[in-house]
Amino acid sequence: MPPYTITYFPVRGRCEAMRMLLADQSQSWKEEVVTMETWMKGSLKASCLYGQLPKFQDGDLTLYQSNAILRHLGRSLGLYGKDQQEAALLDVVNDGVEDLRCKYALLIYTNYEAGKEEYVKALPGYLKPFEKLLSQNEGGQAFIVGNQISFADYNLLDLLLIHQVLAPSCLDSFPLLSAYVACLSARPKLKAFLSSPEHGKLGGYLTSFLPDQ
Structure with missing residues (x-):
């Protein structure tokens, strides 16, 4: 089993x-x-x-x-970082993902038709912190925290994928996030x-x- x-x-x-x-x-x-x-x-x-x-x-x-x-x-x-400092940073990332996921859920379930345009307009501001986090970790050439994949990476990837369905061009102005999604999605088993x-x-x-x- x-x-x-x-x-x-x-x-x-x-x-x-x-x-x-x-x-x-x-x-x-x-x-x-x-x-x-x-x-x-x-x-x-x-x-x-x-x-x-x-x-x-x-x-x-x-x-x-x-x-x-x-x-x-x-x-x-x-998958929780190599030490307590990385673990704490991963908690920060994961809580940020949850905040945006809740905003997304509120739109989808309560105000999709009327609220989509405003939500998409505000989306760059919601995504900017994740681009910043990537830039601070090896210039965006690695994972969201540290040099190994974490539970927060999978959660962030899912969040970014659902937003690419909602607004296909939402990552166009975020080169690090765009590369991040492409890199993680290309992992063979994933x-x-x-x-x-x-x-x-x-x-x-x-x-x-x-x-x-």
Whole structure:
């Protein structure tokens, strides 16, 4: 049996970053797919700690909250920086990703038609901090922090990919972020996952985003 189990809806959403991490790190996992019909029945929801998904199992350990799951995988698989300083910086990055992800979710679920133009106009300001972080780390020739990939890199990559669907030219004025996305997406195992039939069965980036729920 795979050591990990992801229980979630049949979409990319909040589990995409952890799936990319696991695939890129040659880790196997099982998907327990939850339909909206099953979810609305309420028994699974009632059994979840906060009444929301995703649910993640690592052997006997059951976790909730997507960012907590990412951090757990970061610690378990050596993807949390080389020392405490890098770990702290990765927390800063990951919290920044979460802030923008929440802005994105608010747009998609509450104000997409009326708010898209204003959101896209403000997007360069939201992306600028990540470009700055890259520039401060080996001139943008490495990862977001340090010289090895981290859990925060997968989360940031997912965030940038969904925004490229929303606004395809959003990274045109950010050369470091553009190169970062291209470089990470070309990692052999990650590229294979992103182009796999299993991944293709999951919902598209715009329509599949779900908050922990």
